Amino acid sequence: MEKYIIIKEVGNGTFGNVWRALNKQTGEVVAIKKMKKNYYSWEECINLREVKSLRRMSHPNIVKLKEVIRENDILYFVFEYMECNLYNLMENRPHLFLESQVRNWCFQIFQGLASIHQRGYFHRDLKPENLLVSKDHTIKIADFGLAREINSQPPYTEYVSTRWYRAPEVLLQSPIYGPAVDMWAMGAIIAELLTLRPLFPGLSEADEIYRICSVIGTPSKSEWAHGHELAGAINYQFPQICGVTLSKVLPYVSEDAINLITWLCSWDPCKRPTAVEVLQHRFFQSCFYVPPSLCSNTAVAPSVGIRAKPLV
Numbered sequence: 001m002e003k004y005i006i007i008k009e010v011g012n013g014t015f016g017n018v019w020r021a022l023n024k025q026t027g028e029v030v031a032i033k034k035m036k037k038n039y040y041s042w043e044e045c046i047n048l049r050e051v052k053s054l055r056r057m058s059h060p061n062i063v064k065l066k067e068v069i070r071e072n073d074i075l076y077f078v079f080e081y082m083e084c085n086l087y088n089l090m091e092n093r094p095h096l097f098l099e100s101q102v103r104n105w106c107f108q109i110f111q112g113l114a115s116i117h118q119r120g121y122f123h124r125d126l127k128p129e130n131l132l133v134s135k136d137h138t139i140k141i142a143d144f145g146l147a148r149e150i151n152s153q154p155p156y157t158e159y160v161s162t163r164w165y166r167a168p169e170v171l172l173q174s175p176i177y178g179p180a181v182d183m184w185a186m187g188a189i190i191a192e193l194l195t196l197r198p199l200f201p202g203l204s205e206a207d208e209i210y211r212i213c214s215v216i217g218t219p220s221k222s223e224w225a226h227g228h229e230l231a232g233a234i235n236y237q238f239p240q241i242c243g244v245t246l247s248k249v250l251p252y253v254s255e256d257a258i259n260l261i262t263w264l265c266s267w268d269p270c271k272r273p274t275a276v277e278v279l280q281h282r283f284f285q286s287c288f289y290v291p292p293s294l295c296s297n298t299a300v301a302p303s304v305g306i307r308a309k310p311l312v
């Protein structure tokens, strides 16, 4: 750690504190995450989800892990530095973001997600605090502390994701779930970016399901048979609510955005789109896809971009 000068604390998460720091040798500004737990061997560190998953990711919309250091049984992750997170950008903001701004961020996030899912992982803790933004408006997915391998052995019983972004199958304690939980979280995040209010701000797990029902309506058995089985298994009874039209909850939001959020926030995980499908949705019609190989560190002129695939 001697080669770094700590500048200031920039984040305090569940698993670690994050500092802005300077690499004395290169002059590069980095983010250093000091894990709260102690680690007594390298093996233990290398097996951490955050290390295992991030080592396999290399994508312009996924935060880059530069180095892992273990010193005096303390574990440090050195990341590329990002200016702020999406929560910082939303808090105390007096007026809404332009939809084009939200579209641009989300198009990038879904490209990162498509890559994570394609590599056989899902994130499980997507929320505004874990989406980092740089000065040039590049957005990157961070915090792989809860990432899971798609083919890893269920049951998945440990703590998962912040409640407001948690998918219904997880709330109903399904032992098996997959990348569709990230798609649910993205539906809630897009709505929040467009209104600056959380879509499902539940006060408890039961209240979370209640709020989801009050917005998208209680699922019928034909809409989500497995959900009813999950509810039965834990003796949970869905409240009977019709829900509202999303356009009432999301005023000033375009039809395309509402259509996408509705699709992402489908009760049945099998009915949610994949990240690749989302990238082809009408909401992203005006976005350009730039292959990651072309945009490593330098900005790429839009003319190099390839038009997003056929539109749905």
Ligand code: ADP
Pocket: 010, 011, 012, 013, 014, 015, 016, 017, 018, 031, 033, 063, 079, 080, 081, 082, 083, 084, 085, 129, 130, 132, 142, 143, 144, 145
């Ligand atoms: P935790 O697992 O404890 O939630 P995170 O990796 O999410 O830790 O980091 C906590 C906070 O620290 C983030 O919400 C963000 O504000 C800040 N942070 C994390 N990584 C970086 C980074 N690479 N650059 C700048 N800030 C960061």
Ligand code: MG
Pocket: 013, 014, 129, 130, 143
């Ligand atoms: Mg975090």
